[in-house]
Structure formats: C-alpha cells, structure tokens
Amino acid sequence: MDDTEKVGNSSCSDGVLLRMGLNDNKAGMQGLDKEKINKIIMEATKGSRFYENELKKDQQVNQRIEKMMQLKEKITTQQLLKAQLQVDKLVIELEQSRNLSSTIVHIDMDAFYAAVEMRDCPELKEKPVAVGSMSMLSTSNYHARRFGVRAAMPGFIAKKLCPHLTIVPLNFEKYGKVSKEVREILTEYDPNFMPMGLDEAYLNITEHLEERVRWPEDKRRFFFNTKRIAPNVMLAKMCSDRNKPNGQCRISPERRAVLDFLRDLPIRKVPGIGKVTEKMLKALGIVTCSELYQQRALLSLLFSEASWRNFLDISLGLGSTHLEKDGERKSMSIERTFSEINTAEDQYSLCRELCRDLAQVLQKEGLKGKTVTLKLKNVNFEVKTRASTVLSSVSTEEEIFYVAKDLLGTEIDNIAPHPLRIRLMGVRVSGFLSEEEKKYHQKSIMSFLKSEKEIGFLRLQPGKSNEECFTKNSETSPRGSFFDKKRAARQLSRENLSPSETVGKQLFHDRKSSADFVKETKNVTELQNSNMSKIITCPVCFEEQSSNNLEELNRHIDECLSRTLVKDAMEISNNDNSRENTLNFLPQFKNENVDECQKNKPDQLSGTDQSASISDNSTSSCTEKFSQVISDKSHREKQLSNLSDIARNVCMKQCLFPKRISKDNEDHFEKTEHAEETSSCCSFEATEDSVLVCPVCNSKQKTTSLVSFNRHVDVCLNKGLIKELTEKKDFPSKTYNMENSNTVGEYAH
DNA sequence: CGGATCGAC
DNA sequence: CTATGTCGATCCG
Numbered sequence A: 001m002d003d004t005e006k007v008g009n010s011s012c013s014d015g016v017l018l019r020m021g022l023n024d025n026k027a028g029m030q031g032l033d034k035e036k037i038n039k040i041i042m043e044a045t046k047g048s049r050f051y052e053n054e055l056k057k058d059q060q061v062n063q064r065i066e067k068m069m070q071l072k073e074k075i076t077t078q079q080l081l082k083a084q085l086q087v088d089k090l091v092i093e094l095e096q097s098r099n100l101s102s103t104i105v106h107i108d109m110d111a112f113y114a115a116v117e118m119r120d121c122p123e124l125k126e127k128p129v130a131v132g133s134m135s136m137l138s139t140s141n142y143h144a145r146r147f148g149v150r151a152a153m154p155g156f157i158a159k160k161l162c163p164h165l166t167i168v169p170l171n172f173e174k175y176g177k178v179s180k181e182v183r184e185i186l187t188e189y190d191p192n193f194m195p196m197g198l199d200e201a202y203l204n205i206t207e208h209l210e211e212r213v214r215w216p217e218d219k220r221r222f223f224f225n226t227k228r229i230a231p232n233v234m235l236a237k238m239c240s241d242r243n244k245p246n247g248q249c250r251i252s253p254e255r256r257a258v259l260d261f262l263r264d265l266p267i268r269k270v271p272g273i274g275k276v277t278e279k280m281l282k283a284l285g286i287v288t289c290s291e292l293y294q295q296r297a298l299l300s301l302l303f304s305e306a307s308w309r310n311f312l313d314i315s316l317g318l319g320s321t322h323l324e325k326d327g328e329r330k331s332m333s334i335e336r337t338f339s340e341i342n343t344a345e346d347q348y349s350l351c352r353e354l355c356r357d358l359a360q361v362l363q364k365e366g367l368k369g370k371t372v373t374l375k376l377k378n379v380n381f382e383v384k385t386r387a388s389t390v391l392s393s394v395s396t397e398e399e400i401f402y403v404a405k406d407l408l409g410t411e412i413d414n415i416a417p418h419p420l421r422i423r424l425m426g427v428r429v430s431g432f433l434s435e436e437e438k439k440y441h442q443k444s445i446m447s448f449l450k451s452e453k454e455i456g457f458l459r460l461q462p463g464k465s466n467e468e469c470f471t472k473n474s475e476t477s478p479r480g481s482f483f484d485k486k487r488a489a490r491q492l493s494r495e496n497l498s499p500s501e502t503v504g505k506q507l508f509h510d511r512k513s514s515a516d517f518v519k520e521t522k523n524v525t526e527l528q529n530s531n532m533s534k535i536i537t538c539p540v541c542f543e544e545q546s547s548n549n550l551e552e553l554n555r556h557i558d559e560c561l562s563r564t565l566v567k568d569a570m571e572i573s574n575n576d577n578s579r580e581n582t583l584n585f586l587p588q589f590k591n592e593n594v595d596e597c598q599k600n601k602p603d604q605l606s607g608t609d610q611s612a613s614i615s616d617n618s619t620s621s622c623t624e625k626f627s628q629v630i631s632d633k634s635h636r637e638k639q640l641s642n643l644s645d646i647a648r649n650v651c652m653k654q655c656l657f658p659k660r661i662s663k664d665n666e667d668h669f670e671k672t673e674h675a676e677e678t679s680s681c682c683s684f685e686a687t688e689d690s691v692l693v694c695p696v697c698n699s700k701q702k703t704t705s706l707v708s709f710n711r712h713v714d715v716c717l718n719k720g721l722i723k724e725l726t727e728k729k730d731f732p733s734k735t736y737n738m739e740n741s742n743t744v745g746e747y748a749h
Numbered sequence B: 001c002g003g004a005t006c007g008a009c
Numbered sequence C: 001c002t003a004t005g006t007c008g009a010t011c012c013g
Helices: A036-046 A049-074 A077-096 A114-121 A156-161 A170-188 A205-211 A233-237 A255-263 A275-283 A290-295 A297-302 A306-314 A345-364 A397-413 A434-444 A443-456 A466-476 A485-497 A500-509 A513-534 A549-588 A596-599 A608-616 A622-653 A666-678 A706-725 A733-747
Strands: A104-108 A129-132 A137-140 A167-168 A192-196 A201-204 A226-230 A248-250 A331-339 A370-380 A383-394 A423-430
Touching: A049 A275, A049 A297, A077 A297, A077 A306, A104 A233, A114 A137, A114 A170, A114 A331, A129 A156, A137 A156, A156 A167, A156 A306, A201 A233, A205 A226, A205 A345, A226 A233, A233 A255, A255 A290, A290 A306, A297 A306, A331 A345, A345 A397, A345 A423, A370 A397, A383 A397, A383 A423, A397 A423, A434 A706
Parallel strands: A129 A167, A226 A248
Antiparallel strands: A104 A201, A104 A226, A129 A137, A192 A201, A331 A423, A370 A383, A370 A423
C-alpha cells in the first residue's frame, strides 16, 4: 500500500484526528472535494462509540503534549546550550559514520490488491473499486480515492462517499501468488532482498549495479509503479512517496543531495513517525526534517534517549545501509474482532480458540514463551491488556489457555455483576527463550551438577572454558548489581507459591470443567508426594528442592537459569542507558559544583550521595575524565562483575545476605529506584531528618534516599570484598581508587 | 514485569 | 438494517 492510501490526518473543527484522510482531488473525473468528504465522514462517524473513543484518545495525546510543554518551560537557556554541545558532539560522530556506498531500492506496488483484482476483472478498471468489506477496506483504486475512499476506512462509510463503489472481498491467496511472481523477479536483482508484506520490498542492488553497469532497468511491470534508489533504507522508503503514482525517485549518494531531499520533507513521511509523534512535534513547531534538526538540543531534553537519537538520525538522513535480517521475533499474537460477545461461556470458548490458533503458529516456528497476554476491547472500543508471566515456557493450546483463561476470569470477576461486553479478544505469547537459553534446556541436571562441582561457580556454560565464562559474565552483567536481592527474593517467593498456590488460583477461576488441567494437577500431586525424599539443592538458586524427580528438577534449574539470563539482559540495557547519562553529564562538572547540578538539571541524573567521590576527582579535567571513563569502562566492568559474581556466590552460599533497607516490599523498592532513574527532575532531595547508618562501614549516611543508601551499601560491600580477596593490601590502591570513584559515577543510576 | 501506546500495512 | 482491523515493537511507570 502506498503512502497516499495511508492515513493523512485531517483535523476536524473540534481537533479530532480521524483515521480517514483527505483526497488530493486531482483534476478530472467526478469526485468530491475535501470539504464534502469531511462532512460525509463526520456525519457517518459522529456519535458512534468509535468516535467517542477517538475523542478520548485524542484528549490523552493532548495531555501528553501539555505535559511536554510544561517540561519545556522549565528548561533554562543554559541547559539548552549544554544539550546543544552534547548533541553536536554526537552529530560529528554520526557524520563521520555516514556511509553512502550502498544503493537501496524500495519497491512499492500501488494499490496492490486493487490492481490485482482489476487485472482479473477488467470491467472494474474504469470503476471505483475498493478491496475489503463493509466493515473495513484494505485499499482502493485511484478512481475510488477521488471520492475519499481509502485504506483503513470502513466500507459502509466508503459507500456513503461513493455509492457506486464496488467492494471486492479480500483474497489473500491470490495476492500471495502474484506477490510471489514479483519476488522471483526481484531475486534477480538482489537474492537477499527483504520483502515487507505482500506489496513492498527493499533491495540492496549495490552488487547488482557493479555487475551490470547498464542499469536503469526495464523490468517494469504494470503493477510496479515506484522504484526508489537511495543510499539507505530509510531514504529509499521515503523516496516512494515522491511522484506518487507510477514514478521513480532517486537520491544520489552525496551528502548534499540527501540533505536537500530532507529539507522540506514533512516528518510524517518518515517511517516510524506516526500520527502521535507528528502532533507532538508540531506542538514544538517542528514539521519538516530540517526543523527537526534545528531543534535537536531541545528534543534531547524532552524525549527519551531512543527517541531523540532516532530523530537525529532522521534529520541527518542516516539509516541502515544494509538489509539486515530481522532479529529474533519477540512476540507472537493473534486477535479477532467480532460482534459483541457478552457471555462468559462464549468468551472462554473464544479464548480457547484463539489459544489454539496461536499455539499452531507458535509451534510451527518452534517458539515457547513465558508471558501470556490477553487483550480485550469492549464495545466502547476501550482496550485493555492483561499479562501473566509463568515459570516455564508455554506453547501448546492447553498451556496458553491455562494462563489466558485465568486472566479472562479475573476481568470477568472485576466487572461483575455486569457482563463483560467485548468486541475483540486477542492472545499474545512473548518472552521467548533465546538461542542461548535453548542450549541450557538441552542439558541434563547431571551435567549441571557436575560442572558446578568442578568449578564451584554459577552460570558457567557447559562446554566453555572457565575463562570464557568469566568473560561472558562480565559481558552479560557489567553492572554486577550485587546481589540481585530481588532476583533471589522473587525466586524464593515463587518457589513458595508455586506450584500449589498457582494451581489453586487457576482452579478457582476455572468456571468450566477442569478436565483440561488434569495433567497439571497430576504433576503437582507427584511433586507433593515426593516431598520427603532425598533433598537436592538447586545449583543456581541454592534452594532446596522438594522433588527428586529428575524432570522436575531439570525444569526448575532451567527456569532459574532463564531468569538469570533475562535479568542480566535487562541489566545490560539499563546500564547502557545510565552510562549515556553519565557521559553526557560529566562535562558539566567543569563549571558547576555538584549541588548546583542537582538542582538545575532536570533531565540529568545527579550523583546524589556519591558527590563526594566525584569531587575528589575534579582535579582532572572533564575531557580527561570523559575519555578515562570510556577507555577504562570495559576493563572495570569485567573486574567488577567478576567480583560481584563471586560476592554473590559467597553471600548466597553462606546466607550472608547483607540487609538492605527497603520500605514495604520488594516491589516498592523497585518502583522507587526506577522512578528515581527516570525522573526528569532531579529526584534527590536531601531531607535532614533521619540518618541512616551503613551496616558495612558503620558510617552515617547523609542521604535518606533508599536507592542512594542501598547503592552505598553495595559499594561498601564491594570494597570489603576486594580487600578480602586481595588480603587487605595486594590490590593496587590506585586502581582501586579509580575503580571506586568512577564506578560510583558510572553506576550512580 | 505489566500495561498502554505507537506505527506499519 | 448494522457496521471502524491485525500485528509486532517499544515506551513508561
């Protein structure tokens, strides 16, 4: 589907964005003008539940914008200038990495479905045609577009716009066939081309061009209409919007040409910038890509790291220059819309059906996931999702339904005594095992126990040398967050809860026959029966296992390992973010003392209670520190993570868990920490009242922030450990100091 | 992690 | 006569 079919958002008088776009109303033929189209759409739309919900969603976007504007007001000129410096430093780097040597083509077949239908039925050619149903159209031909009929518009509204419209039902089989024919041709140009849906593809024809100097092609077919050549994927895609029907566009591989192309290009044309982002940026006065570049400093203060970095790439015309195979799939889902269903019975059977269909595709790809998400849309179009993560991966109908029906049951209970009135239900499975984790699953418990015995250390990978494992650990756990208290605690509580409690809950919600769950229940019984037999300790969590059933034990250990891996992966990404913040922040120490930084830097994270150690280093210039951090980073991380892994091991083995202070429960702790991490204003406020004493070094801590305090404790523990390991003297103090101070700065988040 | 939201088609 | 989809990824708390 090409871009003219896409939304385009028409603002109605009341500011509501409708999903239906406006017609360009090219001259000739009869058709409707914009005003008339809008009027008809409005009449058909107004008052509907759908429309009411659109209004609501629109309000929410407006609130977001308001929030953003408030944030913007708080930004000082000085902050902006600093951000400018930071961002521009990045711009220079990005410029240097610009690669113009590839030639990427994006091929997009206009009104593909409609074109195919017209080919098969020539009498449709001169008529307005749309493909889809009365409820929803997938695409329309150009005749129909003159009436404002376009993709993503319900057929009944299209009929109002264009009473003579012919609506042809979808026939995916046919489109797939045609699409395959086309792909065969594309293969000649790039055997590794990347298809995007049925009617789009990216080709990297760099090599092809080298082979055949006599390019411009002539392989065009009637349904090819757009062919774009450009130095990277993003640009190629955007070329497709130029010269719309039946045209081509090429961007020559020169920086200048790229920037010219972008200058007046509306950001909305950029893939990845949708309705909402467009509106948010518009509120900041940004409409074109060049404006996006001009406001780069501001954007870096208002948007998340990922977002503004993406904005920067866009405005510089940077994009990936090769067609990478999309990585592993992260989730798989299925959902269905229907006319209102409001009885629990129907809802459960529908749910089961969805699970069955999902299980089918899931198994085809050999995927198993640990999180099941239920999606519900009520008759007012309000969408809710409810997720649950279970211990072992699921992939069969029964396994998925077992979790999903529970979620559904909760929702039914919540709204009782009213019936749950839904128009859509979906089921999703995510949290797939990575390839890495799959390997573990092949291992039997014996080899685990063996390797543990041999090396006496956790998370060693079978088949790898010790050293490799250490290296790996440092990669996967650079932060070496000590002690993963949360992990252990969570495991503990899970072990305690499951499986009996879980099952109890499931059964409670199971309004229907529990015949389907006989299997699970049986497993539980087995587990309980074997309670008193020989006790085995899990080599990962060190919990004593109540079962001596090999299968059970293996499963438990696999789960423990998976969790460890998942946790580590999360830590990596968290740490990456923090590092960025730290680096960005560092040069600011040049002119300001830390306290001021804390007060004035909304979007930056401050050193909080680590300010002292940072100041200690303030003799070195910021630039030096900057590079120091970079160059020492990996080394330190490796050391630290090894240390803390050892520490964890020791502590866990000896039940030496240092007491951290946490308010109510683990969850609260996590929330507090995260809130602090992401808060856009300086979150640390020194309240003088209470004084906490570090249980390790016994010194009074001036902070009352739990996070800061706990961090301090962690640092102390690390120190103590290092001393112990080096027999209190051998560890080079210089290294140690550097380690400590930088660590503090770097890990401060 | 769970929930909401975004964007592509 | 009625009647507004499906999917995956990512952000945020």
